[in-house]
Amino acid sequence: xxxxxxxxxxxxxxxxxxPAADRMEVCFAGRxxxxxxxxINALTGHKALARTSNTPGRTQEINYxxxxxxxxxxxxxxxxxxxxxxAVVAQWQRLLKAYLSGRPTLRRAFVxxxxxxxxxxxxxxxxxxxxxxAVPFQVVxxxxxxxxxxxxxxxxxxxxxRLQPHPAAFPELVVTSSETGAGIETxxxxxxxxx
Ligand code: GTP
Ligand code: MG
Numbered sequence: 397x398x399x400x401x402x403x404x405x406x407x408x409x410x411x412x413x414x415p416a417a418d419r420m421e422v423c424f425a426g427r428x429x430x431x432x433x434x435x436i437n438a439l440t441g442h443k444a445l446a447r448t449s450n451t452p453g454r455t456q457e458i459n460y461x462x463x464x465x466x467x468x469x470x471x472x473x474x475x476x477x478x479x480x481x482x483a484v485v486a487q488w489q490r491l492l493k494a495y496l497s498g499r500p501t502l503r504r505a506f507v508x509x510x511x512x513x514x515x516x517x518x519x520x521x522x523x524x525x526x527x528x529x530a531v532p533f534q535v536v537x538x539x540x541x542x543x544x545x546x547x548x549x550x551x552x553x554x555x556x557x558r559l560q561p562h563p564a565a566f567p568e569l570v571v572t573s574s575e576t577g578a579g580i581e582t583x584x585x586x587x588x589x590x591x
Contacts, residue, residue, distance in 0.1 A: 428474030
């Protein structure tokens with residue numbers, strides 16, 4: 397699946413702009429700067445398919461990418477970013493929530509969590525929304541290359557404990573680094589195995 401053609405389809409700013417729901421899709425959600433766009437590039441083997449940045453708030457639209465005409469990969473705007481103008485943040489959040497709870501072909505949401513920080517209050521809001529919408533979600537820990545060995549197990553335990561009350565959560569965590577490539581093959585296999 398990932399060896400084939402990958403292309404940018406469109407950036408969407410309103411639910412009315414979503415492409416036809418004619419194939420399965422997976423999305424990448426998470427706090428601003430957690431590494432969503434970078435992970436999409438790592439998965440697809442492109443350097444700059446999805447635009448990335450050191451500045452949180454880079455992705456401001458819902459960006460659609462196609463994998464071999466059979467799947468969409470969806471890069472979402474980040475949440476929990478306080479520096480953008482209030483009205484702009486409110487608009488992204490509305491769109492994000494409408495998307496996460498209103499897309500019938502959304503097969504799985506990958507919720508990215510910074511491997512150094514674990515699940516925060518602002519993440520919980522999204523996890524609850526996914527529970528309510530009955531969208532199966534799976535946590536992907538990012539930036540594993542930056543996690544100190546001594547903190548690794550502690551963070552994994554925190555994340556597992558926080559996921560316990562969420563019925564829509566997959567218990568299996570995926571630990572990734574777009575820097576070293578750790579976990580990328582695993583995540584590809586998960587996406588390719590969805591049916
Ligand atoms: P928004 O679009 O603003 O919501 O951010 P995003 O979640 O798409 O983050 P993005 O992919 O733009 O990455 C943010 C920063 O984190 C960039 O400087 C990336 O290079 C860096 N980054 C992402 N993944 C990793 C990783 O696995 N390891 C390290 N060391 N840095 C990473
Ligand atoms: Mg982004």
